[in-house]
Amino acid sequence: AIRGLGGFHLVVDAANAEAVALLRRRKKRGAKPFALMAATLDSVQSYCRISSRERQLLSSSRRPIVLLEKKENGGLAANVAPGQNYLGFMLPYTPLHHLLLHDFGGVLVMTSANLSEEPIVTGNAEALEKLNGIADYFLLHDREILQRCDDSIVCVDEEQTRILRRSRGYVPAPVTIGDNDVPAMLAVGGTLKNTIALSRGGQVFLSQHIGDLDNERAYAFFRDSMDHLQRILQITPQYVVCDKHPEYLSTKWARAQKLPVIEVQHHHAHMAAVMAEHQLREKVLGLILDGTGFGEDGTIWGGELFAGDRRGFSRRAWLRPIPLPGGEAAIRNPWRIAWAILYSLEGTAKAGKDLPFPGDRDPRELENLAVMVRRGINTPLSSGCGRLFDGAAALLGLCSRIDYEAEAAIRLEMVADRTVVDGFGATARPGRFDGELDWAPLMAALVGEIRRRKEPRELAARFQNELAELWLRALLRAREELGLNKVVLSGGVFQNRFFSARLRLRLKQKGFTVYEHRLVPPNDGGLALGQIVVAREHLKAKTQSEEDYVLSHTR
Known part of the structure; x- marks a missing residue:
């Protein structure tokens, strides 16, 4: 364990598969990729292909982890990033790192020093206690770390930098959103990949990556980060902004405060964050695709086509809800989602018996799930697009149980054959492209191709290409009806x-103007920015309404 700038790292030789496997066991980190550090760009280039833009990012003063396309047979242990097409590399950013890498000469795993999903360890005494049994040796120093801060993660996509985790090097640099005459606000984000944000005038200051608020230490870090950000920025918020999900710990915290609370719908916050980054104020179309978000009707949303602006939205199209037998258990075990899809398609507990999956499952277990789905027992419905990726990955035998969030969807992305540009054709498309979008034709086409013993690499690509076509057609329908092209x-x-890449290409071919994140992550790490943007619009509308009322009664 080595004490760094924003916390401790756990470090092993990245070429030693046995050491990497031992670290995984001790850290309780199944298959999630590890970050790597090399001494120089030339060293990184021995293992990965690097574009000029990626070189700039690696060498920048921010020193993020950059996801790079890995070369075959590079010489690093395969279990550093199992099943991945990319490796996450960074260059040294402290004098201690430079000395270590200079003397070692190879590549080091540099992963956050913690148990999985807990905040990174910062103090010497804390490290000796928390990392006992994980680390064999400790390299300590007396430079105190006042605020824990993980490494940032970025990638380059079509020459554009995409931030996946905004932390060390990027915070607390503000995002400018305009309109200075609005009271200061504190936004508390979501429950996964949490970040918080403070606004002052026309600027929003986001915190470092806090993480998932599902354990006591992470929740304590969440509260500490709010106090710290308010103190160093000298901002006293007058409003608290949160998600509408009643079970989010961040929402419960917000509702317990004495300040006025403004609640913002999850996917509207996502949409507003992109609009703020690009200074968009007019009405646009918003395609928001994730796993879980609390909908206006009290159900789980996540495959959403909106039309709207920073102030409000209308729901133009959404995925047909997918059964999740067991709720959270289905998200952790994507085979349950796959089987619920098969059951929905074929209507019998023997659905897919002739397939590799679920032919290998216990028939009694499948019968129990059939009862749950049929009767709606502990089987919430979700329109989350991420769940469709999970189900497809399980049907293709790529991932039946996940070790980390979105693992099934990531495996589906990684195996997809990039030379395949077709989907499944017209038979895989629903009959309408507004309102509820039926995924049944798409999934039936996928199952049919699995029965024909087509290669998973081909089918993973065709599934994703066809899903892109589904959303393209929904957007075309919305443009035709509303005249919105952004x-x-x-x-x-x-x-x-x-x-x-596939969806972006097809949208541009059809003449759409496409806007994506460039300053905050597309995941829930960017949610707090969008929450503040929407809340400010609501507050301005309320103020204007009150002024209009006073004016009308004084004439």
């Missing part, structure tokens, strides 16, 4: 470079 894209699904 499209903003947001949500965790847009971290998938294969799917994003």
